[in-house]
Amino acid sequence: MLQAITKLASLKNFYFFCGKLLPWFAWPTLILMIVGLYWGLVEAPADYQQKDSYRIIYIHVPAAWMSLFVYMVMATSAAASLIWKTKASEVVANSCAPIGAAFTFLALATGSLWGKPMWGTWWEWDARLTSELVLLFLYLGYMALQSAFEDKRTAARATAILAIVGVVNIPIIHYSVEWWFTLHQGPTVQVLQEKQAMDKSMLYPLMVMATAFKTYFATVLLMRSRNEILERESHTKWVQEEREHL
Amino acid sequence: MTPTRKRRLMMVLLIVLGVGTAAALALTAFNKNLMFFFSPSQVAAGEAPLNRSFRVGGMVKDNSVNRDDDGLTVRFIVHDNAKEVTIAYKGILPDLFREGQGIVAQGKLGSDGVFIADEVLAKHDENYMPPEVAAAMKPIGVDKQLKANN
Secondary structure, three states: OHHHHHHHOOHHHHHHHHHHHHHHHHHHHHHHHHHHHHHHHHHOOOEOOOEHHHHHHHHHHHHHHHHHHHHHHHHHHHHHHHHHOOHHHHHHHHHHHHHHHHHHHHHHHHHHHHHHHHOOOOOOOOHHHHHHHHHHHHHHHHHHHHHOOOOHHHHHHHHHHHHHHHOOHHHHHHHHHHHOOOOOOOOOOOOOOOOOOEOHHHHHHHHHHHHHHHHHHHHHHHHHHHHHHHHHOOOOHHHHHHHHHO | OOHHHHHHHHHHHHHHHHHHHHHHHHHHHOHHHHOOOEOHHHHHOOOOOOOOOEEEEEEEOOOOOEEOOOOOEEEEEEEOOOOEEEEEEEOOOOOOOOOOOEEEEEEEEOOOOOEEEEEEEEEOOOOEOOHHHHHHHHHHOHHHHHHHHO
């Protein structure tokens, strides 16, 4: 087991490992996206008071969940690179940042589009919205800090500390709607609850979309990681050989 | 694990713990400022600021929405199952505004106890269901049932 992990930590092995995993996430993403979008946008019934405008939930909620999930993946790999100094975990953490930023932006943008007709405002500085905006800045800060260093290893150490400090924001975002009065509604989907606040005909497509977003993240993460490895190792023999193959 | 790695792991845990404690203390200290709105009970208890704009949030009371003779001002009562606040508002109400709906109003409390709002936002709840299900729940009262869930 330990040996297998140590072997993966070498960037060359990790590159080929990612390549092997890629189709196992890419194809399910395609299928789940098609099924989930059709089910959610066409088959699922309209809401009793929001009518069809509630359907933005099929993008907004999975994107918002992913914005938190990606951050935890990023912070965990960052912590691993700080402790074990493994290059592969640095690559994973770096690849997470732009994907997480994209999910966060998507959650904020779709929420804003929904907020105007439903709440009557594009933006309010309530605890949920503000803490999610801070998350976007954390991702952007990570990316800016990373590009501020010439040396990749030094950059990894600095960004890892930023990522770990930012973890404090994750429970704040999650519990903001329960700790404080917010304009944003409370949680609809709760795992440890028998009776869900959302009708099953609407909930199931949401679950499909959430899974599709997860596999999409895995796909893009693997692709980005492979790209970064090629860039880091561009001077090595195996990358030059790999290039000749393409 | 080598001693160096163990030390680094401890450092990571210390960062998380330290920042977490600092954040928890800060958030507890600013707890009141992080509330997006005051509840009618808090307003009744005099916790809301006087002569300064603030937000009040709650459910619109059934059969309480009236229009003044000028045809522009809307008056309604917002409650939290304990206390009530009367709100007067001149402007366009959001789509989701209706009796039994959660709303947040921004404005000032007048000396007569009426809250003069200059903005009214609808607060959506966490319930999603098709119209048929909502209709089937009507006899027992959708709002009551939904509130019981909260």
